[in-house]
Amino acid sequence: MSSIPEDVFTEPEDFSPDTLANLGPLRRLAGEWESDKGVDISPKAPGPEQRGFREHIRMEPIDPQPNGPQLLYGLRYHIHINTEEEAITFHDQVGYWLWEPATGLIMQSIAIPRGQVVLAGGTAKPDDKTISVEAKRGDTRFGICSTPFLEEAFRTDYYRIDITFNDDGSWSYVTRTDLAVRGKTPAFNHRDTNTLRRVAAPAPNPMVGLLKSGKFG
Ligand code: HEM
DSSP, X not given: OOOSOSOSSOOOOSOOOOGGGGOGGGXXXXXXXXXXXEEEEEXXXXXXXXXXXXXXXXXXXXXXXXXXXXXXXXXXXXXXXXXXXXXXXXXXXXXXXXXXXXXXXEEEEEEETTTEEEEEEEEOOTTOSEEEEEEETTOXXXXXXXXXXXXXXXXXXXXXXXXXXXXXXXXXXXXXXXXXXXXXXXXXXXXXXXXXXXXXXXXXXXXXXXXXXXXXX
């Protein structure tokens, strides 16, 4: 049975404009984060390569987002990674983390400049200390789309991220990206992990600022 209401057009009217107060399990991701302790395992012609990396993440609260009756709160994020040896970008990623309070749905969208997008999904409770989302190639809801080159040479079959919120306010992640590298089996586990510490608190979402200034209309 579908949990989607008959009326898919009418948007909720009486909801809190304050994203920071309604992010559920995602509230501990809001703000600006850094770490130079990241570890990447990626595919290279001679075999897996392990590299340490520096990571900088911004997660900014966005205004509440209705999809008809569905109401989402979220963060827009940008991840920038380089290595100690080189200032040039090692990995760049943008997207949204989203939370639907009514159902406990969490989603992460990913766009990376290799020509690849992912929408990963999962469920969580507001006070969970660990959260996970996953996506599978071929799934039209939580799936992975890649450029023809990647489909042929580094086909991405599966993605997941597991996040743990630590007691000291930092958070750790492990990502698993299964790459079917052309001519090689089994699929390669492209793995990344890091623990981020907060370097700046988040600013409230734009709607909250406008309401305070009296300019919202
Ligand atoms: C901390 C995060 C990540 C870092 C540091 C990272 C880094 C790298 C590196 C160094 C390579 C080796 C190829 C090269 O030298 O260009 C690579 C390959 C690749 N990564 Fe990642 N990656 C990360 C996350 C992801 C994610 C989340 C995805 C997709 C869901 C992804 C998809 C790929 C693909 C498809 C390739 C193979 C393409 C190629 O080698 O040209 N990566 N990554």
